[in-house]
Amino acid sequence: MSCKCGSERIAYVSAKCSDMCNVSIGAKELNDCVPRDMGIGHGDYVEFSYCLDCGQIQGEFPLEKTDLEGSEEEEDPLYGYQSEDEN
Numbered sequence: 001m002s003c004k005c006g007s008e009r010i011a012y013v014s015a016k017c018s019d020m021c022n023v024s025i026g027a028k029e030l031n032d033c034v035p036r037d038m039g040i041g042h043g044d045y046v047e048f049s050y051c052l053d054c055g056q057i058q059g060e061f062p063l064e065k066t067d068l069e070g071s072e073e074e075e076d077p078l079y080g081y082q083s084e085d086e087n
């Protein structure tokens, strides 16, 4: 196994956190089991490999839009349609 950068210094990490996983994307936050759609393991385990030379997480990227990203409507949708006079 080697990285796209050519290095073979690939570290594998597996950490059991069960439902105490905290993930955030901007203001959106998740406190639950590890989400399976983010390329960092799933369920009880954070699990991924990364390159010790370039830092890149190994796997297939880009990923599809994650559940976390699509989990909520934009904040205060009406607020964005207010008059432009308020500067």
Ligand SMILES: [Zn+2]
Binding pocket: 003, 004, 005, 006, 007, 051, 052, 053, 054, 055, 056
């Ligand atoms: Zn690399």
